[in-house]
Amino acid sequence: MTHHYRINGSMIQQFSGKPVSIIGTVSKIHPSGNVLDLETSDQQHIVVRSSDHIVDVNPGNIIEVLGEVDNRNQIACDTIVTFEPEQTANFDMDMYNQAVMLFQHYPQDYLVNL
Numbered sequence: 001m002t003h004h005y006r007i008n009g010s011m012i013q014q015f016s017g018k019p020v021s022i023i024g025t026v027s028k029i030h031p032s033g034n035v036l037d038l039e040t041s042d043q044q045h046i047v048v049r050s051s052d053h054i055v056d057v058n059p060g061n062i063i064e065v066l067g068e069v070d071n072r073n074q075i076a077c078d079t080i081v082t083f084e085p086e087q088t089a090n091f092d093m094d095m096y097n098q099a100v101m102l103f104q105h106y107p108q109d110y111l112v113n114l
Contacts (some may be wrong), residue, residue, distance in 0.1 A: 004066050008100045009044020015069045022046070022075065023096060026061045029054060038065065041097035047074040054080065062088040 004021040007096050012020075024038040027045065032033050033053040057063060057080060064081040083091075 005022055006100050008042040008097055009040030010042050011055050011100075011104070012044075012046060012073050014077075016054070016071060016073070017069065018064050019066070019068050019078075020075065021064060021066050022080055023062065023064045023093075026059050026063060028059060029057065038063070041093050041100060047072075048080075049074055050075050050077040050080070061085075062091060062093075063097050 004019040005015055007020045007022055009018050009022070009024070012022075021036070021056055022040060024040040024046075027037040027039050029036045034050050034053055036048050036054055036057065038048050040046060048067070049070075054077075062083050064083075065075055065077050066079040066081070067075040067077040
């Protein structure tokens with residue numbers, strides 16, 4: 001079982017080389033189909049790279065990315081969890097961001113297990 005740390009965009013440098021979980025809104029999907037720009041819960045913009053073609057994701061979708069932070073402060077994606085619009089209609093990104101910051105005080109209690 002792999003553990004992923006829940007982070008926001010401003011925490012990415014602290015987790016270089018570690019498995020992470022990050023939630024955000026898709027800003028752009030690059031023409032290659034393997035790269036997307038993600039606006040994180042704290043309004044940071046990060047790049048997510050996948051070895052596979054990213055499917056079922058559109059700009060404006062809220063997604064969860066599970067992967068590892070690389071040496072360019074980008075995420076090498078293992079898994080993308082997509083949410084249906086009705087699942088995220090009332091999602092409060094600011095409240096989620098506050099929770100992520102709280103999780104950092106108790107890192108062992110708030111790991112995402114796969």
